[in-house]
Amino acid sequence: MTAMCVGLADGRRQILGLDVPGGIICGMSTGQHSGAWIEAFCDTVLCELELQVAAQFQADNAAPSDGMEVIANLFSVIHQRLERYSSHLVTLGRLDSTERVTLFLLDMAIRLGRPCGQAVFVELPMTREDIADYLGLNTETISRIFTRLKKSKLVQFPSRSSFSIPEPERLERRLPLPVPHHMSLDQLETFLSTLHGHAASFDGVRQ
């Protein structure tokens, strides 16, 4: 699991977005450095894809029928990112702290969760501070809302770094917007296999 981060002059940090294992990070143009960096919350393997490479691949295989496939997939990936950012803008701009945390837990459940009957169990690979920096809050607030959710039995916290949601629909009903369900893994894997062999790969590990 990785985070795209931005820092302010006085040390404040904002996490722009989170990516689950198997996901595609995008928006890092090699040219102008926007001051953003990537942090990994667990051991991670990164593959870097130059847009040029994809474009060349596209040009080489320019059969009128399927020549657009790579480009179309790339657009779809970027579009997903745009959608994620959009919904996170709403989260930061218009949701209160409880709504933010609730949405976060449900989103993690969708992206990382293991279904156990109706419930969902999630192993959380990040600290309270990381969550806070993602949601525009601080660690104490995260902690307080977690205990509130625990007391109301909407969420269980078996350990410090895991939780489970007995009735996801009931939690979702507390939100003023549907939980965004974005891309399925199938699409992603199709895309990745299309690019197989066209990415320069290397390892990156943190901690």
Add this chain to the structure above:
Amino acid sequence: MTAMCVGLADGRRQILGLDVPGGIICGMSTGQHSGAWIEAFCDTVLCELELQVAAQFQADNAAPSDGMEVIANLFSVIHQRLERYSSHLVTLGRLDSTERVTLFLLDMAIRLGRPCGQAVFVELPMTREDIADYLGLNTETISRIFTRLKKSKLVQFPSRSSFSIPEPERLERRLPLPVPHHMSLDQLETFLSTLHGHAASFDGVRQ
């Protein structure tokens, strides 16, 4: 001037981004409707570009030398949008109300302003409520901060819908991050002329 907007079930609104006249709105995929809509704050002409059209254009003119031009430009446009969203995420997540408003005024100065010597004069085509919904605040807060900036002589408000900044650098020094300077109009116009004749155009007017 247009705004991309999203609404919550209880009426809250968040403006995701603003586009100046001559700019390129993007991220509206025709397929799944994400619940977003576009509002125009002044008389506006919209041109709709189907990605398919651009892709076809690309395929038709697939001379190995310049065939990538359209696609590359499209990527650059989407990337600009991604950068804008990124910096706005930081704004909503980690800046306090004064910083948000200051950044907003400087951004408008860059994108809409008429330089007058060292100063910049800006005609603002949106209401306090629109500004509030863009910055994740409410109208009263916007108003209060405007009067505070006026009293400190950092900003002048000759009329309800215009302002001018005597010393932009001094204002900028109050921010914990550089004001993002994104795309120049030259690039945009180059791109638009590339697409000339390939966009289905229609008029859209509000109010």
Add this chain to the structure above:
DNA sequence: CGCGTTATTGAGCCCGTTCAACTATTGTGG
């Protein structure tokens, strides 16, 4: 001018922050 809309200003409140103390967990060396 008179009316409706938009903006400003004030008083009071509440949510989320800050600061501090405490608890629980993880890791390390003896």
Add this chain to the structure above:
DNA sequence: CCACAATAGTTGAACGGGCTCAATAACGCG
């Protein structure tokens, strides 16, 4: 394995920034 330290998380008290509600003022338009 335990002792201990370092880190991460929780909880409480008090503060304050931004919100809510209400009244007033300024503008735009017939």
